[in-house]
Amino acid sequence: MLTTFILEDNPQQRFYYQQVVRTQIMIDELDMQLAVVTATPAAIQDYLVQNPQTHGLFLFDIEIGTELTAGLDLAVWVRERFFDAQIIFMTTHTEMAFLTFERKIAPMDYLLKDKGMTLVEAQLRADIQLAVQRYNQTIVTNTQKFGYRIGQRYYEIPFTQFYFLETAPGNTGKLIIHAQQRQAEFIGKLSEQATKYPHLFLAHRSILLNPQTIVSFDTAKRVAYFPDQQSCLVAFRKVAALNHLLR
Structure with a gap:
């Protein structure tokens, strides 16, 4: 509105x-x-x-x-x-x-x-x-951008540059965003972001990734690779679903 x-x-x-x-x-x-x-x-x-x-x-x-x-x-x-x-x-x-x-x-x-x-x-x-x-x-x-807030400032990243989100270690109320030449921590919950951006893939209970920016997926190691030598782990039960999505 x-x-x-x-x-x-x-x-x-x-x-x-x-x-x-x-x-x-x-x-x-x-x-x-x-x-x-x-x-x-x-x-x-x-x-x-x-x-x-x-x-x-x-x-x-x-x-x-x-x-x-x-x-x-x-x-x-x-x-x-x-x-x-x-x-x-x-x-x-x-x-x-x-x-x-x-x-x-x-x-x-x-x-x-x-x-x-x-x-x-x-x-x-x-x-x-x-x-x-x-x-x-x-x-x-x-709808083609991911938005997040740090303090009173609002930021946006095109999904073409967005890799994945992960829950901050030891703090379920904070998220870490991994993107092209950018990494930032902000307040939020992974479940809320998954609802807000349904085209993202919940690869793990603590990881929400963007299938569009995956460079390769090693099913044996269960690791998704992104540009800039970034990577994240995929839960065993999510391997088949992600494989199907990437076809």
Whole structure:
């Protein structure tokens, strides 16, 4: 679901944007929700910290109260943590536009309130449609990637580079990922990952592997080999199933 956030310190404008988004969701039956409507950047940050896998559409005023770049600062924070964030600035400050490029925010649009609410609304509705299209494309792409979180950072690896997961020795609440030029440890359970990514193969009670990246499988030794001289053990009772899968 595409999750939408509005940061605007003017109560009337904040309510207006909220109604535009809600109406668009209802009329077009969009796979979209309005999560946070606020004048406080921290409210959006708090939500995102608790929901680190959010796919978001962010409507930000640049100036919040006496803070001339509060919206820009929040956008930088969002961009650093959410690679697919779709950010729209709504402002009267045309001179601020260059800062969005300087800070590498890469917004999808820059709406000037001075144009009048009718034009702003029309542009915003078009942006919402575009954001939904981009989100749908992202979902298709993400099915080809493995995602995991370390602290507050979210990472993704294409399955073409993913080898296997193993439960960390002595800690069933942590997993170690083995991938092309990458090894990392993160919090998680193997059973949950097996459910989330059904195309992966449970080769052992502590190992979940990617059959697509196996280079060879030694059935006698019960060892699956991957690029970069990586390998993992396969349980005896799983040998036949993996052999069949690799045919």
